[in-house]
Amino acid sequence: MEAVKKMRLLDSPRVLDLTDEEGYLCGKILADLGADVIKVEKPGGDLGRRRGPFYKDIPHPEKSLFWFAFNVNKRGITLDIETKDGCALFKKLAQTADFVIESFPPGYMDGIGLGYSLISSVRPEIIMTSITPFGQNGPHKDWKGSDIVGMATGGFMFMVGDLDKSPMRISVDQASLHACSEGAVASLIAYYERQRKGLGQYIDVSIQASVVPTTLRAIPHWEIGKGLIRRSGPYRAGIREGGQLMRNQWPCKDGTVTYVIWGGATGARSNQALVEWMREEGFATDFLNGMDWANFDAGAVSDETLQRLEEPIGRFFLVHTKAELFKRALEKRIQLYPVYNIEEFVDSPQQKSREFWVSVEHPELNDIIIYPGAFAKSSEVALETYRRAPLIGEHNIAVYGDELGLSHDELITLKEAGVI
Amino acid sequence: MSNTDPGETERYRSKALEGVNLLEFCWALAGPFIGIYFAANGATVVRIESTRRPDPARLAVPYKDGIPGINRSAIFAYQNANKYSIAVDLRHRRAMEVVTRLVSWADIVTENFAPGRMEEMGLSYEKLRKIKDDIIFVRVSIMGQTGPQSRLPGFGIGASAVAGITELVGWPERTPSTPVAGYCDVILPRFGTAIALAALDYKRRTGKGQVIDIAQNDATAQFLAPTILDYTVNRRIATRRGNQSPYAVPHNAYRCAGDDRWCVISICTDQEWQDLCRVINEPELAAKPGFITFVERKKQETEIDRLIQDWTINFSAEQVASSLQEAGVSAGVVENAEDLLHDPHLGRFIRHLEHKEIGTTPNMGQAFTFARQEAQPAMPSPLLGEHTEYVCREFLRMSDEEFIELLTAGVFE
Numbered sequence: 001m002e003a004v005k006k007m008r009l010l011d012s013p014r015v016l017d018l019t020d021e022e023g024y025l026c027g028k029i030l031a032d033l034g035a036d037v038i039k040v041e042k043p044g045g046d047l048g049r050r051r052g053p054f055y056k057d058i059p060h061p062e063k064s065l066f067w068f069a070f071n072v073n074k075r076g077i078t079l080d081i082e083t084k085d086g087c088a089l090f091k092k093l094a095q096t097a098d099f100v101i102e103s104f105p106p107g108y109m110d111g112i113g114l115g116y117s118l119i120s121s122v123r124p125e126i127i128m129t130s131i132t133p134f135g136q137n138g139p140h141k142d143w144k145g146s147d148i149v150g151m152a153t154g155g156f157m158f159m160v161g162d163l164d165k166s167p168m169r170i171s172v173d174q175a176s177l178h179a180c181s182e183g184a185v186a187s188l189i190a191y192y193e194r195q196r197k198g199l200g201q202y203i204d205v206s207i208q209a210s211v212v213p214t215t216l217r218a219i220p221h222w223e224i225g226k227g228l229i230r231r232s233g234p235y236r237a238g239i240r241e242g243g244q245l246m247r248n249q250w251p252c253k254d255g256t257v258t259y260v261i262w263g264g265a266t267g268a269r270s271n272q273a274l275v276e277w278m279r280e281e282g283f284a285t286d287f288l289n290g291m292d293w294a295n296f297d298a299g300a301v302s303d304e305t306l307q308r309l310e311e312p313i314g315r316f317f318l319v320h321t322k323a324e325l326f327k328r329a330l331e332k333r334i335q336l337y338p339v340y341n342i343e344e345f346v347d348s349p350q351q352k353s354r355e356f357w358v359s360v361e362h363p364e365l366n367d368i369i370i371y372p373g374a375f376a377k378s379s380e381v382a383l384e385t386y387r388r389a390p391l392i393g394e395h396n397i398a399v400y401g402d403e404l405g406l407s408h409d410e411l412i413t414l415k416e417a418g419v420i
Numbered sequence: 421m422s423n424t425d426p427g428e429t430e431r432y433r434s435k436a437l438e439g440v441n442l443l444e445f446c447w448a449l450a451g452p453f454i455g456i457y458f459a460a461n462g463a464t465v466v467r468i469e470s471t472r473r474p475d476p477a478r479l480a481v482p483y484k485d486g487i488p489g490i491n492r493s494a495i496f497a498y499q500n501a502n503k504y505s506i507a508v509d510l511r512h513r514r515a516m517e518v519v520t521r522l523v524s525w526a527d528i529v530t531e532n533f534a535p536g537r538m539e540e541m542g543l544s545y546e547k548l549r550k551i552k553d554d555i556i557f558v559r560v561s562i563m564g565q566t567g568p569q570s571r572l573p574g575f576g577i578g579a580s581a582v583a584g585i586t587e588l589v590g591w592p593e594r595t596p597s598t599p600v601a602g603y604c605d606v607i608l609p610r611f612g613t614a615i616a617l618a619a620l621d622y623k624r625r626t627g628k629g630q631v632i633d634i635a636q637n638d639a640t641a642q643f644l645a646p647t648i649l650d651y652t653v654n655r656r657i658a659t660r661r662g663n664q665s666p667y668a669v670p671h672n673a674y675r676c677a678g679d680d681r682w683c684v685i686s687i688c689t690d691q692e693w694q695d696l697c698r699v700i701n702e703p704e705l706a707a708k709p710g711f712i713t714f715v716e717r718k719k720q721e722t723e724i725d726r727l728i729q730d731w732t733i734n735f736s737a738e739q740v741a742s743s744l745q746e747a748g749v750s751a752g753v754v755e756n757a758e759d760l761l762h763d764p765h766l767g768r769f770i771r772h773l774e775h776k777e778i779g780t781t782p783n784m785g786q787a788f789t790f791a792r793q794e795a796q797p798a799m800p801s802p803l804l805g806e807h808t809e810y811v812c813r814e815f816l817r818m819s820d821e822e823f824i825e826l827l828t829a830g831v832f833e
Contacts, residue, residue: 009618011625025642029611033618052666053650065653069645116791135789138765143745146686148663148671149752153763157673157684158756159600160589166673167682167754168597171588171660177643179787181610186788188617189461193436195624202791209769209787212760213606216449217480217495219770219782222757224494225482229757230680234595248577249586249595256595258581266476270573299481335574337581339596342644342651342658345584345637350569356638357652370652372641375611376634377564379545380622383615 008034009381013098013191016040016090017074018081021048022145022207023103023131024070025180030099030187031073032374032383038399039076040090043418045392055365061392062364068389072360072371076390077399078420085419087113092404094123098194099187103131103176106141116202125200127190129183131176135206145207150175154211159218162233179210236260244303247310249339252317256339257325259317261309263298271296273332274313283316346370358385396420432795433502435462440620441815443468443526444503445543447475449576449602450636451532451560452500453609454616458528459502460786462796466504466522466811469804471833472511478804484778491777491803500801501773501783506812507805507833510541514831519543521816523551527623528616532560534573545631554629556619558612564635576605579636584644590660608639669717670696670724673754676737682754683732683740693717695747700731773800808832 010030015037017027024039031037039046049061056063080086091114094100100119102109109115109130116128130136133145134153143149151157151169161168183205190201212219218229229237234249234256248260261271271293278284287308301309317325322338329336340348351357358373374383400406400420414420440463444455452467452475459465469475471490480495508518523529529548531538538544538559548555562579563569572578580586580603590597612634619630641648650656665671665686673682687693690713697706705727710716717724732740737753744751753759760766761782769785781800812818812826826832 007626009615009622011621029614029642033615051646053646053654053656055653057654065649066646069649134765140745140765143752144748144750146668146688146750148665148668148673148684148686149750152673152682152684152754153752155755155757155760156600157682157754161597162590162594165591166663166675168589168673169663170585170599171662171664172644172647172658173665174643178606178610181607181614181642182787185457185610185613185617186786186790188614188621189434189436189457190790192440192617192620195621196439199792203788204791205788206765206769208763209766209785212766212769212787213453213784214600214603215757215760216600216602216606217498218757219760219784220494220498221482223761223782224484224778227482231597233590233597236598236601248598248601251595256581256586258577258586258598260575260577260601264476264479265473330569330572333571333573335572335578337574337578339581339586340584341587342584342647345582345641346648346651348569348582350563350567350582351637351641353567354564354635354638356641369649372645372648373638375639375642376615376632378615378619378630378632380619380628380630 007381009378009383010034012036014038014096015099015101016093016097018100018102018104019131020046020103021051021066022176023101023180023183024048025177026101026129026131026183026187027074028070028072029181029184035099037074038395039071039074039390040081041076041078041392043078043080043420045078068369069371071389072385073387074390075387075395075399076393077396078393080419081114082112083417083419085414085417089414089419090114091119091122094119094126096403097123098125098127098191100126100128101131101183101187102128106132106136120200123200125194125198127187127194127201127203129187129203129205131179131183131205131207133207135209136204147173147175150207150211153208155215155218156211159215159229159231159237161231163231167231175211176207178214179205179207182210244306246298246306247314250314250317252320252322252325254321257317257322258337258339259313260335261298262335263296265294267296267298267335268293270333270335273334274336277328277332277334278312278316281316283312285312288312360385360388362388364391393420433460433462433798434790434793435796436790436793437461437463440464440528441526442466442528442530443522445529445531445533445538446560447532448477449499449605450608451530452477453605454530454558454560454612455503456499456501456784457609457613457786464504464815465502466506466807466815467500467802468519468522469505469507470510471507471804472509474804489777494778494781497775497778497781497783497801499784501771502799503802504807504811505802505805506808509831509833512829512831514826514829516542518826518831520551521818523548523555525815526552526555527620528556528558530558530560535561535565535570549629552629554623554627556616556623556629557631558616559631559633560608560612562636564637565633576602576636579604579640583637583640585640588658588660591662592659596660604636604640607643608634608636611639611642664721669714669721670728672725674725674729674732674740676732676740677735678737681737683737683751684754685728685744685749685751687749690714692749696744696749699743699747699749700728702727771798773798775800776803776806805833
């Protein structure tokens with residue numbers, strides 16, 4: 001498995017990944033790009049291994065699909081960094097590392113003698129990235145986070161959901177993933193600078209702040225336009241002041257499609273093509289046929305006009321399936337998209353033709369599992385899924401013995417002491 | 421640990437990427453957001469723009485004082501700080517002279533037009549490589565540059581639909597809610613920026629450039645990875661379930677006193693449950709049969725939500741969040757834009773800069789701080805074509821004669 005060292009985008013910089021389930025994706029992105037990421041777990045394994053879903057629904061620390069998904073391409077060792085020996089061993093490891101990523105509560109790493117100032121004193125060029133719910137400073141730095149807290153305090157939820165019900169998160173955890181990818185960007189910016197100037201860096205990533213970009217236009221809309229963009233269910237918020245909202249999620253024969261009646265040049269071609277198709281099937285009203293799409297302004301449309309646009313379009317979608325609508329949309333370049341569930345996304349001809357999904361061998365399970373593939377395609381170096389997520393302590397001997405030079409006896413002593 | 425003064429980071433940007441030149445053929449959201457990371461950290465980012473086909477973000481409401489204008493959109497101003505703008509008529513027969521000079525100057529070229537559009541303009545990767553052999557070309561799209569559906573144009577809202585996000589937002593018995601229209605436009609740029617930075621490192625080591633094809637579909641799939649494995653392994657098809665979570669109960673947004681004010685609460689452990697019961701003055705509930713274990717509570721989720729809401733409605737969202745957090749319970753205000761602007765933790769991330777035409781505007785920042793940074797003054801988002809002459813003279817080193825000749829010929833808009 002380790003035999004031939006393949007060329008990767010990054011030249012195997014070493015990452016020590018101390019994160020919990022809120023931070024796994026950060027190291028995974030660096031691993032995908034070619035970093036040698038070592039996931040450091042507590043003896044017995046990370047708590048994140050208890051997070052579902054599980055392989056064949058069997059809860060077991062070596063069967064967490066959550067763990068698999070975000071730790072693929074990493075190696076794994078166990079180490080109790082709270083013990084004196086563990087702390088010393090971590091410092092020794094840090095001298096071989098380029099990055100440390102952690103997601104403990106603020107102050108924890110300082111408290112156990114592994115804060116940035118201490119690590120950088122033994123390894124000045126280290127880049128240390130901390131991912132926490134609210135950042136390292138401020139009145140709420142010690143507040144407890146969670147996915148829904150991140151999505152709420154970062155401003156996403158206020159804008160999402162049906163107006164007659166509560167604000168809404170996405171049903172699958174997202175908040176810390178924004179912070180993890182932000183942390184990967186920040187780490188690589190620091191790495192670029194380090195390659196030129198040799199300087200280390202400490203990076204403070206906030207999950208709350210990482211969610212704020214998802215509010216898109218909300219902040220300028222409030223400050224310059226003095227309006228709050230509120231949740232509006234399947235409609236489009238923040239475009240028209242007052243009056244009826246524009247629909248952008250439409251029921252169709254077998255589910256939902258997304259279609260926005262964009263104004264101006266953006267929508268003219270697409271709206272025209274849709275109306276032409278509706279005309280062929282007898283759904284285009286005189287009003288639709290007479291629309292001057294080039295001069296259509298979605299922000300200034302009256303309630304009455306909106307009604308006369310949406311009613312026939314809605315009727316037309318209801319008699320067609322997602323597949324029928326999408327097929328024609330592709331042919332005529334109508335900006336209509338089917339709302340796919342996970343199965344439809346996995347089976348979509350587009351993802352298949354791009355050979356996006358990859359098979360990963362899990363010899364212990366005697367099985368091959370299909371994973372999402374690379375997040376991007378490079379013409380120089382394929383981003384590969386080359387290693388399944390590590391078993392508990394799988395690379396202890398390789399890392400501590402072969403690379404750090406600890407003897408067999410030392411390893412046994414550390415294991416018996418519960419350090420590794 | 422990181423003691424960067426918030427007042428300082430508000431007005432200054434880092435120099436970490438000083439010396440990197442990025443040329444941006446981008447509009448709307450996902451493409452320009454990559455440029456934001458580079459520009460905010462000291463790279464020189466030049467946007468090629470057009471008055472004939474302006475960036476839709478320049479036409480996005482609200483305009484300052486409600487007066488329309490190509491330089492008056494608060495949305496564009498929010499998301500293009502620290503960039504330069506050059507206005508070129510790309511249909512002009514001599515436009516390629518300017519583009520060639522810009523590509524030669526650049527380390528990275530980004531684009532997010534509908535796939536095929538760059539080729540139609542004569543700007544394929546092969547063409548760019550002929551101009552500059554080691555160019556890094558980052559191509560952003562919804563579906564990718566290849567495949568039967570690649571050429572479908574669209575925005576992030578389309579990616580949310582086809583990549584499975586929209587299906588997961590809302591109530592199971594209702595039409596899904598739109599996750600903010602450009603949700604996926606926020607996911608892709610971080611992956612796009614990370615790989616562009618890795619490509620720079622690869623170029624440093626090997627001297628080689630490359631073309632990168634990054635699709636919203638492929639980036640968004642990373643955010644759904646465990647859910648995708650749950651399907652490929654267990655054949656379970658996830659759907660939307662309001663605010664419920666498989667591993668927490670209660671887990672919801674609760675109405676508080678005031679107009680459209682809400683607080684979220686999430687409880688994972690028995691200890692947190694007992695702490696919550698104490699704060700909401702229902703201490704006996706923690707020991708009540710049917711509410712003691714997680715599995716029991718999961719069955720009583722509706723009832724628990726009702727009890728909590730009966731309590732939260734009497735207090736402000738801020739009071740609810742503070743009293744629960746003081747008791748060790750995970751909670752937070754559902755913040756609206758005004759809350760975000762006044763949040764003590766977010767001030768340093770939302771910078772206010774003096775825009776040349778519309779005055780003081782908020783600018784989106786990064787969600788991280790560097791402990792050590794050489795700072796330089798930040799620039800507001802550019803007016804369309806504001807830096808045409810500056811870019812030609814300072815970055816492309818054109819002589820007066822060359823610039824004036826091209827200007828007279830009508831290459832610049």
